[in-house]
Every structure is written in C-alpha cells, then in structure tokens.
Amino acid sequence: MKSPHFILTRVTPTSRASLELEYADGARFDVSLVDLIRSTPWMSALKDQAVFATVRIGEFGRTVEWPGHDDLELAADNLRAWGVEQAGDISHEFIWRWMDENDLSLDAAAAALGMSRRMLAYYRSGTKPVPRTVALACLGWVALKKQREPKLLPLAA
Structure with missing residues (x-):
C-alpha cells in the first residue's frame, strides 16, 4: 500500500511493551x-525487553521488524x-470485517448503509476515519438482518 497513512516514519519502543508510531500523514499512535x-x-x-527494544521500521515503511x-x-x-481501536475509535478493519462476515461487495455494502460507494471505499481503505455513526449503522444492519431471518422450528421426533 502506497498510502501515506500506512507508511511509518518513526517507531519508538517503550518499556511497557508498546510502540510509539508516527505515520507519513502525521498521525501518531501508542x-x-x-x-x-x-x-x-x-x-x-x-x-x-532487550529484544523488544531493537524494533525498527522495515523496508519502505510498511512494517516494523x-x-x-x-x-x-x-x-x-x-x-x-x-x-x-486502542484509542477507542473505529478502524478501517471494522468495515473490512463487516463486509466479509456478511458477504457484501462494496456496492452492496454502500447500498445497505445508504451511502455512496466512494465514501465507503474511503472508510474501508483507511483514507478517511470511520465515523461512529457508520459503525453503528453496520451493527444495526446486522441486527435487522437477524430479525428478518426465518425461524426454523425443530423437527418433531
């Protein structure tokens, strides 16, 4: 991925087994x-801890190693x-998981949420942050889908 929001520019290990990360778009995460x-x-x-402290940015800034x-x-x-996610927000991975778990194409997912395909693609790619309202709409869509599924009655013995 060539997107600056996925290219690391700095990694610093901490003594609490976490990494302070900075990305090419200026975003920082612990x-x-x-x-x-x-x-x-x-x-x-x-x-x-001695091994953990040796962390460095991998080739092209796409990994830590x-x-x-x-x-x-x-x-x-x-x-x-x-x-x-650790900061309490919704990541692009949430959209990927929701679409995968529900076997939705980008077009079908956008239609299910009542939004444009392009906007959903921005959220899924991580280009734009996923609003909490979109995540809640995904969860609501799943709940409604479950309500509408036919209930199978157990077979009598």
Missing part, C-alpha cells in the same frame, strides 16, 4: 502489544488499525 505477545507463540521472543528475528514482523496498516 500501540500496546502486550496481549499479542502473551497470546501468540511466535511473538514470545518479544517478552525479552526486529533484527535477528526474521519471523517477527508486523504490518503498518494492522498497527494503525490497532492504534485507532
């Missing part, structure tokens, strides 16, 4: 990796999504 390190076996090397640990690499777009 992303905690504590839960990821605890729950993901291949990330266990990052429990060592830890030298000497080729299997330790995190994508800049995922880190941004985590940063947005």
Whole structure:
C-alpha cells in the first residue's frame, strides 16, 4: 500500500511493551502489544525487553521488524488499525470485517448503509476515519438482518 497513512516514519519502543508510531500523514499512535505477545507463540521472543527494544521500521515503511528475528514482523496498516481501536475509535478493519462476515461487495455494502460507494471505499481503505455513526449503522444492519431471518422450528421426533 502506497498510502501515506500506512507508511511509518518513526517507531519508538517503550518499556511497557508498546510502540510509539508516527505515520507519513502525521498521525501518531501508542500501540500496546502486550496481549499479542502473551497470546501468540511466535511473538514470545518479544517478552525479552532487550529484544523488544531493537524494533525498527522495515523496508519502505510498511512494517516494523526486529533484527535477528526474521519471523517477527508486523504490518503498518494492522498497527494503525490497532492504534485507532486502542484509542477507542473505529478502524478501517471494522468495515473490512463487516463486509466479509456478511458477504457484501462494496456496492452492496454502500447500498445497505445508504451511502455512496466512494465514501465507503474511503472508510474501508483507511483514507478517511470511520465515523461512529457508520459503525453503528453496520451493527444495526446486522441486527435487522437477524430479525428478518426465518425461524426454523425443530423437527418433531
């Protein structure tokens, strides 16, 4: 992805297993990796503070990596999504998940939400922040869809 909002310009490790990140569009996030390190076996090397402190920006600013640990690499777009979500906002990944879980194309998703295809594409790509009202509309759409699904009665024995 060439979008400046997914290109890292600075990464600084903290002693609390988080990364202070800055992106080419000027956005800054403090992303905690504590839960990821605890729950993901291949990330266990990052429990060592000395290893964690070696983090650097990967090629073209699209990842962070830890030298000497080729299997330790995190994508800049995922880190941004985590940063947005950890700050209490809605990330572009929310739109991707909602569309995928409901098997919706961009056109169908835009129609379901009553918005233009272009605007939804901006939200899905991370170009524009996802408004809370859009996230709530997605959740409401799912709730209405469940209400409208036919109820199957159990077969009598």
